[in-house]
Amino acid sequence: MLIAEHSGERAILVHLDGNAPELREDPHEFQELAVSAGAVVASFVQVSRHQPTARFLIGSGKVEELRQLVLSEGADLVIFNHALTPSQERNLERALECRVLDRIGLILDIFAQRAQTYEGKLQVELAQLEHISTRLVRSRTDLSRQQGGIGLRGPGETQLESDRRLLRVRVRQIKSRLEKVRNQRQLARRSRQRADMPSISLVGYTNTGKSTLFNLLTESQVYAADQLFATLDPTVRRVQIPELGAVTLADTVGFIRHLPHKLVEAFRATLEESANADLLLHMIDAQSPERDEQIQQVQNVLQEIEADDVRMLEVYNKVDLLDNVEPHIQRDEEGKPIRVWISAYKEQGIGLLQQAIAELLEEEIYIVTVRLSQQQSRLRAKLFDLNAVQEEIHAEDGTSVLKLRVAKMELDKLLSHEGITVADFFAQFAQ
Numbered sequence: 001m002l003i004a005e006h007s008g009e010r011a012i013l014v015h016l017d018g019n020a021p022e023l024r025e026d027p028h029e030f031q032e033l034a035v036s037a038g039a040v041v042a043s044f045v046q047v048s049r050h051q052p053t054a055r056f057l058i059g060s061g062k063v064e065e066l067r068q069l070v071l072s073e074g075a076d077l078v079i080f081n082h083a084l085t086p087s088q089e090r091n092l093e094r095a096l097e098c099r100v101l102d103r104i105g106l107i108l109d110i111f112a113q114r115a116q117t118y119e120g121k122l123q124v125e126l127a128q129l130e131h132i133s134t135r136l137v138r139s140r141t142d143l144s145r146q147q148g149g150i151g152l153r154g155p156g157e158t159q160l161e162s163d164r165r166l167l168r169v170r171v172r173q174i175k176s177r178l179e180k181v182r183n184q185r186q187l188a189r190r191s192r193q194r195a196d197m198p199s200i201s202l203v204g205y206t207n208t209g210k211s212t213l214f215n216l217l218t219e220s221q222v223y224a225a226d227q228l229f230a231t232l233d234p235t236v237r238r239v240q241i242p243e244l245g246a247v248t249l250a251d252t253v254g255f256i257r258h259l260p261h262k263l264v265e266a267f268r269a270t271l272e273e274s275a276n277a278d279l280l281l282h283m284i285d286a287q288s289p290e291r292d293e294q295i296q297q298v299q300n301v302l303q304e305i306e307a308d309d310v311r312m313l314e315v316y317n318k319v320d321l322l323d324n325v326e327p328h329i330q331r332d333e334e335g336k337p338i339r340v341w342i343s344a345y346k347e348q349g350i351g352l353l354q355q356a357i358a359e360l361l362e363e364e365i366y367i368v369t370v371r372l373s374q375q376q377s378r379l380r381a382k383l384f385d386l387n388a389v390q391e392e393i394h395a396e397d398g399t400s401v402l403k404l405r406v407a408k409m410e411l412d413k414l415l416s417h418e419g420i421t422v423a424d425f426f427a428q429f430a431q
């Protein structure tokens with residue numbers, strides 16, 4: 001299943017044209033996926049087939065053509081740009097005498113190659129095992145039907161039984177390990193929240209430039225490349241936004257259309273970081289011919305992970321490749337930034353982006369200096385409990401001057417417990 005082990009394998013790509021929704025994949029993206037997995041494209045075959053067949057997905061005449069092509073090209077594997085059922089995959093492998101991979105297997109393979117962290121690796125392995133296990137179950141049914149079942153509990157089936165048992169054990173093991181890692185990550189997230197820094201998550205279709213922007217803003221060196229799914233593991237860094245202060249910025253895995261459901265499941269936990277962010281930066285490749293479709297795909301996934309109600313700023317990237325578009329901020333009727341046009345690569349419009357981020361997040365936090373007397377020691381203690389105090393200066397007259405930076409919601413809650421309105425608090429204490 002893994003292409004990784006022998007990168008540079010020669011692959012024949014098969015893409016079906018058709019009207020059915022599951023056939024509406026992008027042939028260009030398919031090539032990029034295959035290359036991202038390390039395959040050498042020996043041949044690209046476009047098959048027009050309005051009614052995919054159950055046995056092979058494609059017609060048997062086409063299967064024969066493909067078999068010839070496998071021979072003449074000396075191909076190592078044939079990759080389909082669509083989901084194959086386990087039995088289609090097996091029928092094709094037999095007929096073509098060659099390894100066959102479907103779209104899900106291909107994406108899983110790329111994920112397996114890219115995963116860096118312990119958690120990422122576990123997630124991919126889980127998705128792969130689950131992908132394999134459906135295939136094992138089906139082959140057992142096929143086998144018993146073929147052999148009539150009676151007296152045929154031969155070694156084949158025993159092997160399958162024990163394979164399945166091993167799979168189940170491994171799946172359980174991975175799930176419990178994942179649970180542990182996730183608990184740790186949640187703790188880390190809580191402590192970030194306690195530090196009371198607004199959090200920003202970069203989301204978007206794969207290859208739109210998220211990591212390029214991340215590196216630029218955080219002055220770090222996350223892997224950015226002209227490959228699909230260059231980033232798999234979320235990276236979180238602290239960065240200073242002028243006019244705003246410190247925030248956390250997370251780079252995340254890129255999305256893709258028809259992301260296999262198993263993978264959305266597997267990466268749910270990491271993507272959920274995005275659902276907890278104060279602001280999403282939705283990176284968009286402004287010059288992609290597939291731009292609108294990609295935006296829609298990302299919206300769908302955001303909905304699935306329940307992050308669609310998080311405040312969002314669209315970042316139209318790669319303006320350097322567009323004619324007649326300069327970096328700028330687009331605003332809604334109320335004047336709120338909704339879209340920023342930039343080039344992360346050429347470092348154009350970055351100041352505008354930071355400005356738009358500051359404007360959007362400023363609404364969420366108070367940054368204010370207050371002077372409290374000794375009578376307000378209780379209030380002072382509560383502000384410290386909230387981690388709202390960035391700096392304290394004790395004045396000679398016994399008052400203390402506090403530099404506050406606090407989420408609006410949290411301060412509102414605290415003050416209402418204390419029986420003070422926000423307006424009164426500012427009127428009495430703000431400097």
Ligand SMILES: Nc1nc2c(ncn2[C@@H]2O[C@H](COP(=O)(O)OP(=O)(O)OP(=O)(O)O)[C@@H](O)[C@H]2O)c(=O)[nH]1
Pocket residue numbers: 204205206207208209210211212213223224225226227228229230231232252253254255283317318319320321342343344345346
């Ligand atoms: N021309 C141009 N290319 C860009 C720009 N920003 C990024 N790129 C290129 O786009 C490609 C993808 O960039 P990445 O930053 O890896 O994209 P990503 O969104 O992190 O991709 P995944 O991690 O795969 O989701 C790289 O080749 C970048 O050099 C830009 O503003 N202009």
Ligand SMILES: [Mg+2]
Pocket residue numbers: 210211212223224230231252254
């Ligand atoms: Mg990336």
